[in-house]
Amino acid sequence: MEYLQNILFAIALVLGIAFFTRNVRRLARNIKLGKEVDLSDNASTRWRNMAMIALGQSKMVVRPVAGIMHVIVYLGFIIINIEVLEIIIDGLLGTHRVFAFMGGFYDFLIASFEVLALLVIVAVIVFWLRRNIIRLQRFIKPEMKGWPEKDGNLILYIELVLMILFLTMNASDLQLQQLGAPHYNEAGAFPVSQFIAPLFEGLSIGTLVLIERSAWWLHILGILFFLNYLYYSKHLHILLAFPNTYYGSLNPKGQFANLESVTREVRLMMDPSADPYAAPAEDAPPPEKFGASDVMDLKWIQLLNAYSCTECGRCTSECPANQTGKKLSPRKIMMDTRDRLEEVGRNITANKGNFVEDGKQLLDDYISREELWACTSCNACVEACPISIDPLSIIMDMRQYLVMEQSAAPSDLNSMMGNIENNGAPWPFNQMDRLNWASES
Amino acid sequence: MSNEINVPTMASLFAEGKEPEVLFWVGCAGSFDDRAKKITKAFVRLLNKAGINFAVLGTEESCSGDPAKRVGNEFLFQMQAVTNIEILNGYGVKKIVTACPHCFNTIKNEYPELGGNYEVLHHTQFLKQLFEEGRLSLEGGSFKGKRITYHDPCYLGRANDVYEAPRELIRKLDAELVEMKNCKKRGLCCGAGGAQMFKEPEKGDKDVNIERTEQALETRPDIIAAACPFCNTMMTDGIKNKEKEASIAVMDITELLARAADL
Ligand code: SF4
Ligand code: SF4
Numbered sequence: 134m135e136y137l138q139n140i141l142f143a144i145a146l147v148l149g150i151a152f153f154t155r156n157v158r159r160l161a162r163n164i165k166l167g168k169e170v171d172l173s174d175n176a177s178t179r180w181r182n183m184a185m186i187a188l189g190q191s192k193m194v195v196r197p198v199a200g201i202m203h204v205i206v207y208l209g210f211i212i213i214n215i216e217v218l219e220i221i222i223d224g225l226l227g228t229h230r231v232f233a234f235m236g237g238f239y240d241f242l243i244a245s246f247e248v249l250a251l252l253v254i255v256a257v258i259v260f261w262l263r264r265n266i267i268r269l270q271r272f273i274k275p276e277m278k279g280w281p282e283k284d285g286n287l288i289l290y291i292e293l294v295l296m297i298l299f300l301t302m303n304a305s306d307l308q309l310q311q312l313g314a315p316h317y318n319e320a321g322a323f324p325v326s327q328f329i330a331p332l333f334e335g336l337s338i339g340t341l342v343l344i345e346r347s348a349w350w351l352h353i354l355g356i357l358f359f360l361n362y363l364y365y366s367k368h369l370h371i372l373l374a375f376p377n378t379y380y381g382s383l384n385p386k387g388q389f390a391n392l393e394s395v396t397r398e399v400r401l402m403m404d405p406s407a408d409p410y411a412a413p414a415e416d417a418p419p420p421e422k423f424g425a426s427d428v429m430d431l432k433w434i435q436l437l438n439a440y441s442c443t444e445c446g447r448c449t450s451e452c453p454a455n456q457t458g459k460k461l462s463p464r465k466i467m468m469d470t471r472d473r474l475e476e477v478g479r480n481i482t483a484n485k486g487n488f489v490e491d492g493k494q495l496l497d498d499y500i501s502r503e504e505l506w507a508c509t510s511c512n513a514c515v516e517a518c519p520i521s522i523d524p525l526s527i528i529m530d531m532r533q534y535l536v537m538e539q540s541a542a543p544s545d546l547n548s549m550m551g552n553i554e555n556n557g558a559p560w561p562f563n564q565m566d567r568l569n570w571a572s573e574s
Numbered sequence: 575m576s577n578e579i580n581v582p583t584m585a586s587l588f589a590e591g592k593e594p595e596v597l598f599w600v601g602c603a604g605s606f607d608d609r610a611k612k613i614t615k616a617f618v619r620l621l622n623k624a625g626i627n628f629a630v631l632g633t634e635e636s637c638s639g640d641p642a643k644r645v646g647n648e649f650l651f652q653m654q655a656v657t658n659i660e661i662l663n664g665y666g667v668k669k670i671v672t673a674c675p676h677c678f679n680t681i682k683n684e685y686p687e688l689g690g691n692y693e694v695l696h697h698t699q700f701l702k703q704l705f706e707e708g709r710l711s712l713e714g715g716s717f718k719g720k721r722i723t724y725h726d727p728c729y730l731g732r733a734n735d736v737y738e739a740p741r742e743l744i745r746k747l748d749a750e751l752v753e754m755k756n757c758k759k760r761g762l763c764c765g766a767g768g769a770q771m772f773k774e775p776e777k778g779d780k781d782v783n784i785e786r787t788e789q790a791l792e793t794r795p796d797i798i799a800a801a802c803p804f805c806n807t808m809m810t811d812g813i814k815n816k817e818k819e820a821s822i823a824v825m826d827i828t829e830l831l832a833r834a835a836d837l
Contacts, residue, residue, distance in 0.1 A: 387733025388683035392648045396688065399652045403660075424646060453763040453786075458779030507776040510644050510768030511728040516759055532646030545773035546645050553650060557636030558602040559772055567600070568632035570611040571581040571618075 142224035142353075149357030156364035160440060163478040167433030172380045179379045182521070186378040192519040196447070199263075202256040206292070209253035210371065213246050213299065220353050230306075233320030243321035247303065250296045251325045257296070261289045271446030274455075276465040281444055284366050291362070295355050302348035304329035305341050314338045373441035374520045380434050381521030386512045389529060394421040424533025427494040428474045431530060438522040439470035448514035448524055454507040461507040463514035463524035469499035470527060496531055505531050506543055579618045583632040584665050594629040596700070597667045599681065601674035602637050603803035609810065610803035616832035617673050617697055623837060624709045628671075634661050640676040641769040643684070652688065655680075659690035669693045671700040673828060675729035675802045676767075682734070696730055698740040698801050698827055705746065712834050717749040722830075723795040724751065725786065725809060726761035727802035740801045743827050747834055752793040762786050764808035771804050787812025791822075798824045 172179075185191045190207065194200035222231050233239050264272045264285055272285070304326035309317040323330070333341060363369045370377075425431050448463040449455050455462050473495045481488050496502075508528045515523050535541045542550070549559045557564045587594055598621070603610040621628050639654030658681075662670075670692045672678050682694035695703075704710040722744055730736045737758045744751050756762040765775070765782025775781055787809060790798050798813070800806040803826075810824045825833075 385679075385683050385734050387679035387729050389643060391652065391684060391687050395648045395652050399649070399656055402653075403656055423648065451760065453765060453782045454776070454778070456762075457782050457785050459776045460778075461776070503776055506773070507778075508768050509728070509763045509765060509770050509782065511763035512732040513728075513760070513763065516732050529644070529646060532644075533648055534646070536646035537649060542645060542647075543773050546769060549769065549772040550642055550645065550647055550650055553637045553639070553642055553654065557654070558606060559637060559641050560602065560606055562606045564636060565633050567605045567635055568581070568583070568630065570600075570605060570614055571579065571630075571632075573611070 136227070139225060139227050145354060145357060146221065146224070149360060152361050156361065159478060159482070160364065160369075162481070163474050164433050164436045164440065166429050166474070166477065167431050167436040168429075170432045170434060172434060175383055178383055179381075182381060182383075183375055183379040186381070186519070186521060187374045190519070195517075195519075202259055205249070205252045205256045206260075207371075209249040209256075209296075212249055213253075215242065216246050216299070217353070217356055220349070224353065229316055230318070230320045233318060239320060240322035243303070244324050247300065247323060247325040250299050254293060254296050257289050257293050261286065264289075271450040274446060274449060274462060274464070276462055276468055277444070277446075281367065281468065284368075285444070287362075288366065288368050291355065291359055295352060295359070298348045298352040298355065300326045300329055302345055302352060305333055305345035305348065308333045308336070309338065309341050309345060312338055312341070314342070367442065367444040370441050370443040370520060373437065374443075377437055377441040378521045380437065382523060386515055389526075392423065392533070394423070422534075423537035424535070425527070425530035426496040426534045426538070428470060428477055429488075430534070431470070431527060435470070435523070435527055435530075436474055438524075438527075439467050439474060441520055442467040442471065442522055443520065444468060445519065447517040447519060448522070451513040451517040453509055453511055453513065459504075459507040460501065461504040463528075466500060466504070466524045466527050467522060470495060473499050496534065500531065502535065502541070504528075505535065579615060580622050581618055582629045583634075584629045584667075585632070585634065587629050588665060593666070595627045596669045596671050596695075597662070597665075598628050598630050599638075599670050599672035599674075599677055600630055600635060601672055601677045601803070603807075604673055605635070607803060607807070609806060613673055613803060613806070613826040613828055616826065616829045616837070619832050619837040620701065620704075620710065620828060620835070623835060624704050626704075626709075631661065638674075638677040638680045640680040641772060643680065644768045651684075655685055655688050655690070659685060659688060662690060662692065667692055669695070671695045671697055673697040673801075673803065673826070675727040675733070676804070679729045679733050696734075696736060696739070696801070698730075698743055699736060701828070701831065702739045702742055705743075710831075710835075712746050712831070715748060716834050716836075717747040717797075717830065720747075720749040720796040721752050721794060722747070722749045722797045722799050723754055723790050723793040724757070724799045724801075724827075725754070725764065725790065725805055726758060727800070727805050728761070728763050728767050730801055731761050732759060740799070740827050743831060744799055747830055749797075752795060754789045754793055756789060762789060764802075764805040766804035766808045771807070783808035783812040784815060787816060791816065791818070795822060797830070798822060799827050799830060800824060801827050 190200065190204055193203050219230065219232050223229055263269050303321070303323050306317060307323045307326060307330045310319045333344065363372065422430060428436060442464070444464060446464050452461065452463055477488060480491055505528055508525065510525060512525060515525055552559050552561050556562060582594070584597065600614055604614040636658055637654050638658065639651035642654060643651035670681060675696060678694055678696045681690065681692065701710065724740060724744055726737065741751060762785065763782055764786050790809065798809050800809055806824055806826055813819050813822055813824055
């Protein structure tokens, strides 16, 4: 019986980590459904971007209130996780506050965790108010209905509960230390929970141990739950923001990738020595599909983008189309891509590793043509995203599919393209008149 | 205002065995759109005044392919690009200046991979250099006391991080530069990009150019400065929609400079 707690703890830990590993595997498998693209260049710039944008949150503070609060919650999250390390060791070995030997430094650590925990509680409450009472525009757009809205709040509740458990645990511990309870050696400084401790005045050591142990257990189980909740939540960004900013585009935002398959065809057409009627070579690869109608047509980085999206809506609130009441919302583009990718992933899991055609695709079943054609390619969404997501690239790939595979552009655009093809200008003017302006008065 | 402008073509210079310092890429709007042609001419007047040895492609120029690419017609884009590159490389062009941010972006960023490597400048960058080198100067004065707000074209600003060159030129006018609530990195689109210029907008509450015009009007400007022929059209339409065309002018930065220089 003596080791029951340790054994239970070990089981919980192993289960939590195993489940998490399974989710990470699925995540990696799904992202790899995307097309290959080599982003292994410029490692030093990429590391720097990751350090600045993900770790340093440089783009969060563009909006100071949300930005600074976010930095607090984020720091709280990271730093308080050092405490989790101690909890795990204590749990496995049956020790109590195993790091206490660090003395003064330990006191400093615990004290700073407590202050951060309090700040996190304040920030989380403000975030909750912004979502539910102030109801900021960007949190109540149509794509946020249902799960995304619940998800956003649920995370705040979990964080709040975890912080309260942490402080309760410390408060009861402090009380026990003062009562000189066995096992509870004096360690740590408790600038915040010392104000909670008086609530426990007069309780017996037995009750206090029960409170302390419950808070301790709930705290660590909560963290394990949270870890496994990530995969189903926009909160995945706390992990994926790092690779996502690392692999973010290094090119000027106006530079759209040139399709290599098209370059090959164009070269062939322009080559005077090529025989236009020649049959394709035996070993020629089948003609590539142009653009994207489903998630497998996108590149893996775009799929990683989709999983990383925090649904913050900064992109959508800067989008000129969205601001003027059009259906397009760049955040919805990312959420749809993730939802469809998850659907495809579940299909693959259910069919033992193979995707079985389900008669659905990203285009039309998730993202409508009306949304795609409303985009001005202004890059406001790309600029606004705090973690280097590029919704515009998905819009453009889908337009390529519509135009090159389906010839399904709006008719005005078809005439524009016809004009370029015939006269070298988007309007029906003759190329031979191109210099007329110079002689007109 | 003098109407005499000197516009040498690449072909004629080439025939004389000469090479220009820079190629002026006029673009489709600059060649054909009545409003944009005025911008083209104002720019040429400034080039002439500064004594720049430049040339245009004239009838050998063709659409850069930007609208085709943003629509998703990669094939048409690359056909345009490759054709243009062949001509540019044939003349051994090294430096290009253009008054259209869309051509600027496409030629600068998307042509290199297809074999077109040039130093590409937007006209605001080029003019700024001319001032710095002392090849252009302004007495100024004609815009004294005027409030000018500047609309960042997406393909110059966010797409290529050019925010300062146009502003520096406006500051030379001795006018008051007033910023809109959304400017620079957070500038709001005029609504023309991504080939929206050539189609009807999708259903919504408002047109994008009206929203942007309202932001401009909040600064109580005398002049809305633009640096893109398409933005110019959109903002001009917006001002007309608000029935403010009598009191507020929409002008390209080139036109402001040309007027200040009495050209
Ligand atoms: S690029 Fe398109 S989706 Fe992104 S902000 Fe501009 S209009 Fe909206
Ligand atoms: S794409 Fe970026 S800005 Fe848009 S909701 Fe997702 S994380 Fe936020």
